[in-house]
Amino acid sequence: MTVSGTAGRRAHAGVNLPALRSHNAALVLDLLRGAGAEGISRLELAERTGLTPQAVSKITARLRERGLVAEAGRQASTGGKPRTVLRLVPDxxxxxxxxxxxxxxxxxxxxxxxxxxxxxxxxxxxxxxxxxxxxxxxxxxxxxxxxxxxxxxxxxxxxxxxxxxxxxxxxxxxxxxxxxxxxxxxxxxxxxxxxxxxxxxxxxxxxxxxxxxxLGLAVAGEGGSFAYLHLGTGLGAGLVIGGSVHRGVRTGAGEFGHQVIQLDGPVCGCGNRGCVEALCLAAVERGEPAEAARVLGAAAANLVGLLDIELVLLGGRTVAAAPEVFVSGVSAVVAARARREGMPDGAVPVRVAPGGERGVAEGAAQLVLAPMFGRGDG
Amino acid sequence: MTVSGTAGRRAHAGVNLPALRSHNAALVLDLLRGAGAEGISRLELAERTGLTPQAVSKITARLRERGLVAEAGRQASTGGKPRTVLRLVPDxxxxxxxxxxxxxxxxxxxxxxxxxxxxxxxxxxxxxxxxxxxxxxxxxxxxxxxxxxxxxxxxxxxxxxxxxxxxxxxxxxxxxxxxxxxxxxxxxxxxxxxxxxxxxxxxxxxxxxxxxxxLGLAVAGEGGSFAYLHLGTGLGAGLVIGGSVHRGVRTGAGEFGHQVIQLDGPVCGCGNRGCVEALCLAAVERGEPAEAARVLGAAAANLVGLLDIELVLLGGRTVAAAPEVFVSGVSAVVAARARREGMPDGAVPVRVAPGGERGVAEGAAQLVLAPMFGRGDG
DNA sequence: CTACTTTCGCAACGCTGTTGCCGAAGTGCA
DNA sequence: TGCACTTCGGCAACAGCGTTGCGAAAGTAG
CATH class of the missing domain: 3.30.420.40 (ATPase, nucleotide binding domain)
Structure with a gap:
């Protein structure tokens, strides 16, 4: 059960009735969004939220009054009255x-x-x-x-x-x-x-x-906790924990590219030595994408071990230029690390992030919509 | 505002009145615990929770009925009726x-x-x-x-x-x-x-x-988001984000010791090469605590950059043997990194974790009490 | 057509925090 | 000493939340 919340914001954490109401409404909206064009029935919303069907009926009635939700056909009957399908009104x-x-x-x-x-x-x-x-x-x-x-x-x-x-x-x-x-x-x-x-x-x-x-990936349905690693002109990460972007206390989280993975290694533009970004991009420059993937994999494995996320998504122009190389290279390192550390459920999957070049812009738009769906901060 | 919650537990996230009630009660209890023997007044509880004074009165009345809270004197008057101080009943x-x-x-x-x-x-x-x-x-x-x-x-x-x-x-x-x-x-x-x-x-x-x-450190009043790094016979980390321990999807988070910071470095017991744990402990073995601190600092800086936490606490027997060396060594690396990456508010402080040898046992006891104070999972 | 199943809204309810109000308990000044 | 003033905090009424009980609606099965 989540009413948002992280960090030093333990103050002002009291929940009153309006807060409860808007939280549940946001939760229902988020599930409706997740259901997309197929829609979702009231009873399934009730199951997924843990609220009673009657509560869902009231909540969705309010949302329908506000014009955010509409009925959209009905499901096949299972022996009684068929469930009415609800759907977000896109416009x-x-x-x-x-x-x-x-x-x-x-x-x-x-x-x-x-x-x-x-x-x-x-x-x-x-x-x-x-x-x-x-x-x-x-x-x-x-x-x-x-x-x-x-x-x-x-x-x-x-x-x-x-x-x-x-x-x-x-x-x-x-x-x-x-x-x-x-x-x-x-x-x-x-x-x-x-x-x-x-x-x-x-x-x-x-x-x-x-x-x-x-955020765009999270909204598009990717798992609850994952890392998006972007390798383009630089190397950075976006962390999603529990469906919300983790930004940290000073909203500076995700500083992934200047993670040092080679003590006293080559100098990076940032002044440090042995940053992943420098090593990885240098390997790309040299025309050794497999080595770049191995380096990236080591850093990704560090991240996976530290946060215990469930998925790694790769993106950016450099990855797009040789997706299979990066996915298999990173995946191999992550899997090997998981095996050595005895994670029982097997390694974390590594995939190319869907969405392509437009993903960042779409995600930027979701920054505005996030609070409405209960994804404001993690 | 937090009713616990992370990870794939977006399901069953609906909040009904009993959930709201227990959340607010836990929140008040947590603030009362934080106030310790000094206690805290109803009005300050209201300010800190964002609830109205009347709501706090009702909540504390319930807690007093259950025997968890008691009145304990009053504050100095500021021109009117003095505030009554409330306090957790320790027993x-x-x-x-x-x-x-x-x-x-x-x-x-x-x-x-x-x-x-x-x-x-x-x-x-x-x-x-x-x-x-x-x-x-x-x-x-x-x-x-x-x-x-x-x-x-x-x-x-x-x-x-x-x-x-x-x-x-x-x-x-x-x-x-x-x-x-x-x-x-x-x-x-x-x-x-x-x-x-x-x-x-x-x-x-x-x-x-x-x-x-x-967890013990979080309960003892350390900031909202910090990392505890333990250097003893091994090297591990405990992450606190927003007052709660971050355990990750499979509760395996905090795998800090086998973070690779020296690609193709010396072999570690885990089978990997260049793990911080191996490098750090080797330096300790060689009688070079300053080098051990530098290595640890690099890994700590990686962590700080990734999560944007506000504090790093060091503990464990090896740290206890040379606390100043480790604090200054780690602190220097973290500060240098922050400077290079242009964090405006200055670097994250590094300190020795208070609590000493008994800290782990005390924290273990807090594992049981955590849900009562709204610190169950992050 | 009837019996049955299932969905879903209306009405009453219990409980939440909120608001309005007032007594209680101090301070400060005449 | 007495009075005005300030502030705290409980009582009572209230609006609004999800819940419960129940019945109408809308299907299927025989």
Missing amino acids: AGHAVGVHVDRDEARAVVVDLDGAVVGERRRPLDLGAGADAVVEAVAREAEELVGEVLGGCPPGSAESLAGVGVALPGPLDHRSGVLHRVTGFPEWDGFPLRDALTRRLGVPVVVDKDTNAAA | AGHAVGVHVDRDEARAVVVDLDGAVVGERRRPLDLGAGADAVVEAVAREAEELVGEVLGGCPPGSAESLAGVGVALPGPLDHRSGVLHRVTGFPEWDGFPLRDALTRRLGVPVVVDKDTNAAA
Whole structure:
């Protein structure tokens, strides 16, 4: 049973009736989302939540009144009245997700189901300065919303819940302030979220690209606790624990690339020696993807052992260039480690993350929707 | 706001009124425990929980009826009626904690406050076989309870809530079944919890020694999210996230010692190469504690970056032998890494874990009490 | 057409935290 | 000493939560 919650937020942890109500509503919405177009019956919702059927009826009635849920046919009878299938109303809400990368911005609009209903891309120079980038991102979002939603007023059935922005480099998720984006020190300390909120007039959430991707995967149905490892121009991780992104006390968690796995190894750009990122990318440069996979596997196995997660997902351009090599290479190291440490249930599976290049933008949109479905923080 | 909950337990996450009630009660009890002998007023409880003063009054009234809480004086007035101070009734419950090590067993009885009210030690050979060890542990617990509580019947104010057992090596916390305790392969698959429950007739909880120690530290007031690193005959970690022990999906989290930090390094007992444990202990053997600390620091920094915790606590015999060397050595590496990665708030503090040799046994006792205070699983 | 099964909403209920109110118990000043 | 004031904390009424009891609705099976 979860009413969100982590970290030093043990204060203000009291649950009153409104909190209970919104928690259960979010839980039901999350299950409805998970059921997708097939929908789910009231009785199954009751089973899955542990609530009584009557409670589910009341909760879903409220959700139907708010226009978030609708009846959608019925199941086959099992000897009595057939169960009515409920389904999320996809158009009841939308969110924009923007993936700001070093050289381009990709924006999507998703509906409540998570389906992409609009997309745009444009080149973008992260080094062009804060004002220019904020303006570019804002315009991108505005134009896309104009195209897709036709400027529906807030509160309408088709309205916009907010904008999620995912970008590389460390940042403070809670305050929405960037630290130094790797390679672009001029961003250090820039309050991106507030700047965009002022400019756009809707709620804005910012997060690391890896966290957005991980959230997107979690929403798309990946297991309860997993790590998403992204190998592109850099190496980072997004951690999902119990269905929610783990961001840590200062929202800096997932610093995976600068994990040292070779004491006194080659110097990394960060100043340390023997970081996975440096070793792994060097191997890729040398044209030795198998070695890169082995190195990545060692770091992944460290992570698996430390957190006892149930799945490792790989993504990023470098992985996409040779998926089988990376999956089998990483998988082999992880499996070998599990065998040696005597994990009884066998090793943790390693797969390529589904979703492809658009995954980060989709996940960014989910940053906005997450609280509605009870996935706000872990 | 937390009603426990992580991992794949998103099912059965519905919260009804009894669940809400027990959650809030546990929350209040936890705050009362944190206040210790000084106690805490109703209004401060209200502020800290976010509940209204009236709700706190009702909750504490129920707790007083159950004999868990009592009024204990009043605070100085601030111009009006002085606040009444509430306090946990220490004798309202007790728990036994047993620390089973390779060569000895140490048992303690703690009260609701966590204060040790009885202690025993005896030599123990973990290799003597399951029956002998179970019998020895059971008798140790029984005799200690007889001494301290005088055989109070269950349900009495002084009665025993259960027995927590902490021991080295991997095990399944949920089922209470041991995996292969390092060096004692004959334990593999032994259902220790069930055997002890049958023998003792009270609830039994088993966990890794590092998890028990970490829980004990969390209860003793250490921050919301930290790592306890134990360097003794082996090297392990207990992770606390948001006040609760993070055990992971298969309760195997905290596998810190076999984190690889030296690819293709020296062979470790586990079969891998370049594990921190092997490198660190080898340095200790060579009489180079500073190098051991540097190695440990690298691994600790990996962990800090990955999870973004707020504190690192060091413990174990090897650390106790040269505490300053380890604290300064680990601290230096962690701080250097934080500086390079541009964490703005400065580095994570590194300290020696308070509690000393008895900490694991005390933490084991807290395993039993944890659910009562809302710390059951993270 | 009848009997049976199963779903699901209405109504009454118990219990939660909340609100409004008032007595209790202090301080501070005349 | 007395009075005004502040603050705490319990009593009572209340709104809202999920739960229970029950019956109408909507199917299947014979």
